[in-house]
Amino acid sequence: MDISNQVAASGNKRRKDLNRIISVEPGSLGEKAGVRVGDRLLAIDGQPVRDMIDYSFQTAEDRIRLRVERDGQRLELRVKNAAGEPLGLEFAEPTFDGIRVCNNDCPFCFVYRTPKGFRPTLYVKDDDYRYSFMYGGFVTLTNLKDEDWQRIIEQRLTPLYVSVHSTELEMRRRLLGNSTAPNILDQLTRLNANGIEAHTQVVLVPTVNDGPNLEKTIFDLVKLYPGVQTSAIVPVGLAGGPGYDGDRRRNFKAHGRGFPAEAPMPMRPFTGPEAAVIIEQVHAWQKRFKKEIGTPFVYLSDEFYLLAGQEVPGRAHYEDFDQIENGVGLVRRFLDDWKHVEKKLPEKLERPLRATLVTAELITPTFEPLIRRLNRVEGLEVNLLTVINKTLGHTVTVAGLLTGKDVIEALQALEASGRDLGEVLYLPQVMLDKKGYGARFLDDLTPADVEKALGRPVVMGSYMSEVWDDLAEREKHPAQPATAPAARTVLELAAR
Incomplete structure (x- = not known):
């Protein structure tokens, strides 16, 4: 799912507008309670509402008190018999307190490579675990605070979609452009221990995190199955047309947060023959995992097969198509x-x-x-x-x-x-x-x-x-x- 529209709007609008109600379904519980378009939702049963996740949890009761702001006045509206029935309210944005932005400096980040003049949604570096839960967007988990961990666990925000790239700590830090990024295996283990599942992805860069590094990454992740449900491998995509301003990220050297400027990371797309090598390598792992744990576990994005000029696998290979929004299985469908x-x-x-x-x-x-x-x-x-x-x-x-x-x-x-x-x-x-x-x-x-x-x-x-x-x-x-x-x-x- 393309979540950029929701993300950028949350990042660009004034925060007081994010919880504004933009639609009330005729005949709904919300309309019957007196909710109007333009109202701002402040609290439910006295508890602040940070986003649509809170909203879903707090509207699951039989009787609900809504505190809204209308024309500068605060009103309390009561909703009866709400259990199991939606209130029929649509909000300006799914997060009412803004968007959590990315603290990384990835050398392949699409935001840095987007020319000027594109739609505003493309210039927001989002890394918000709530969007991961709601829409399946991938996050790095590098910006989580203690209260975020507590909330993820208490509200059982599962599954989450996590960008791993490499389980070797220093390699991952270079790929993220973040010298303080935590150990992703420790983070995934913590999620799994608390009942939170994850789908993971590896953005693969030729000669950087492929070969033995990729093998280590996938075999580290499969050890966490079923807590880590799947891992998708996606080839790096590099934009750079006439409108591309390479200076927007210091010529894309992987020196981000604490890396030396003289340590550039080579960035180029995969060739067809290289894609064929990756396919052969991953197919061998899939056969092994299918035999050992009953699932292929690791999947290649369709782009690898297209680059190599090979047929995509059959439908059964993709099982539940858990990573279809990541370009895994789209061609098969x-x-x-x-x-x-x-x-x-x-x-x-x-x-x-x-x-x-x-x-x-x-x-x-x-x-x-x-x-x-x-x-x-x-x-x-x-x-x-x-x-x-x-x-x-x-x-x-x-x-x-x-x-x-x-x-x-x-x-x-x-x-x-x-x-x-x-x-x-x-x-x-x-x-x-x-x-x-x-x-x-x-x-x-x-x-x-x-x-x-x-x-x-x-x-x-x-x-x-x-x-x-x-x-x-x-x-x-x-x-x-x-x-x-x-x-x-x-x-x-x-x-x-």
Whole structure:
């Protein structure tokens, strides 16, 4: 799940606005109690409410007293028979006391590598265990205070998602750019001893924490199973396009909190052959762990298989898909979804349809046979457009880091070459920060901006079943040409 929207808003808004109620469901217990939009929640049964975790715990009673602030006045509202039934209140942010920021200085931190002018959500270095519990975001545990530990244990905030990177203390400190980072194995052991489970990740950097270091890390973590449920290995991602300001982090030398400036850490992406070596290494561990503890335990992100040009494992390999939000098993789900679509494809359409599907470099080989199969349906023509990431640099090849500007310019270039884009454009949902109204690309453009620039409707989706369902609906109900928006350029959109 992309939590950056919630995180950045909590970091940027004034704290007194974070507990503001922005929606009250009609007919809900909250409405019946007299809660109004604009009220600020101060306490429940006399206890302060720090965030949605407190809110969930404190609204589990049969009778509740809400203390709210309205127009400068403090009111007490009573809610009856609330047990098991939600109050129907939506808040401005999930944390009412702000966001816990990161105290590390990781050399691969995306925040440092984000060009200026992107959406504000991308410039907040969050490291808040509450977001880890609520949304599955990864945290390092380096900023926990005694009261945080007490709360995690008392409220049983499990599972947490923890960035490990290395269990060798000095290596982890270098990777975090934090010379005082505590021993992660001690922290995980403490969590496990108190009934708190963890899912972990290793951001893997070639020649840095791979090889023997990676082996030590994974075998240290598996000893903590089942307290540590899984470990995902994710290749380091490095942005650095034309707008990248390398000086924002002292040229990314790993000297952070106490490291000498003359000790740079080499940073580069994995090559295909290197990814293949990692796959072979990890598959051997998975077989061993499956035999010894009944689960593979360690999983590779899809990017390794795509880089190596290898097929992703079958569905059973991923068990419960516990790390799917970390890019582990997404391609498998995508391909399994396609199998269902392929079974119901007709031989021909009742009316001709053209469309364009946009994707990124890394996943293009996965899409190509699917698009060829779609185009075997008589009357259907789907363009597959691979967008190069000009904004963040050629080393960034995933769809989730494409900007609206790059998408628009690639579509306009394809059209200028004489290709008919068709009547609809399909874009990956992962390009946006969230679903629905207000969703934005990295550079703050919206799907509506793409529609304006290309004069065609845009449909966001994650699976080919969504594409096919939309095509089938358009076949039955053709769009009226007069409703298509007029085309505009990126420069015109930027000048809004």
